[in-house]
Amino acid sequence: MERNCFLSVLFTLYRVQATFNPFLQFASLGSLESHGFARNRFWSIDTDPPAFPTNSSSKAYIDLILRPSEEDLKIWPHSFEFRLRVALTPGGDLMLISRVRNTSTDGKPFSFTFAYHTYFSVSDISEVRVEGLETLDYLDNLQNKERFTEQGDAITFESEVDKIYLSTPTKIAILDHEKKRTFVIRKDGLPDAVVWNPWDKKAKAMADFGDDEYKHMLCVEAAAVEKPITLKPGEEWKGRLELSGVPSSYCSGQLDPQKVLSSS
Template sequence: QACGSVGPLEQHEYTQHRLWSLENGPNRSQSSVNLILESSDKDLKLWPCKFELRLSISVSPGKLTIMSSVTNTGNKSFSFTFAMHNHLLVSDISEVRVEGLETLDYLDNVLHKTRFTEQADALTFDGEVNRTYLNTPPKIAIIDHGKKRTFVLRKQGLPDAVMWSPGDNKASKNIGDDYKMMVSVNSAVFEKPIVLKPFQVWTGFQEIATVSSSYCSGQLDPINIIS
């Protein structure tokens, strides 16, 4: 997502509906791929700023790593927001809790971005949830009690995090009860857009790893666990 709902471009779809290029094609010995997206003439009509977006995606047992970079290739500054959308398979949304968000401010997107402070020691999902947590820590734990599994999200350069589950009413129009087997936890830059001067580069990093259900975000160091 670039610019999204806080800028002039469409939310979610700006980069999803573009044709990316492979920097180098993967072979059987590789578990990574490098993708490039450059602004086109069509893009410049919608948003007159030249850029290059790169994604480096690597997969290893129990771990997904994504490095992103945006380069301002034009002659004037621009600003943008950014998000990596992660849809995680879970046993049931009612069995999921997210740790690492306690006492943080968040914008409730269901309530027209009203600002609140998280009072609970963990986020659970009962009905529709669509929140943008601000200035989040570099690691967040998504604990699935049903599968006895925890996703550990580590990130850099992406200070915010969006938590989303559509709930019964909204899901019934699109995916039905299957929504209960998914939770969306997105690494993002939202509250303070990134500003790039000509030829400046912004980078963002995220890693999602699975660990045993004994993991607790406040007790263990995920760097040691994941490695």
């Protein structure tokens, strides 16, 4: 697959950042950048990647690696290797596989939180619903991370949302009413899910966000937030995310959204 085609599919349907956050917070903490520093670093092509469960004959992919710079070690003094495979199937499914290894020689473990910062392009946020997170507990970032239980048979959007859902299933569906399209999120090693939309007031206050862009986006992130991941020297953690866009006749009833969640 041509490189431009790869990027076109990736950024038309999804905008993705890998958020590697060595502290449990979603704002800046001292000298540490908001959401961690991996998303703002220059990565290298990984010329010696470990075996990934991806068939190169059926997918376009690239292997990347991030190691801490001297400046990174000043703000977070731990040695690590962060490997990322980005793969795209001929049908347009996006697969992200991350591996984080503790390469310290001082015998000390380290802990971190993690999220794939996935923004989805939607027709109208008021016509979107998320299924798979109903009845689950969540931490509400708009109410000092107070814990609540989700009510109703699906999540819909009428105002600002910033929640961390806990112990989530391996599959989550985002149903776009107007486009009759369903995004399916499949994940492993990432027990939590962040759901975010800034709505109108916060969108206008954000310098890098258009005033009306909140209407056409939804952030649903596969994450490990509530319980930080701890690695001893030599240990490795792996997380995997697969995103699929499938036709959905949610309005006409030709496709039962629940079948999307239960299908393999």
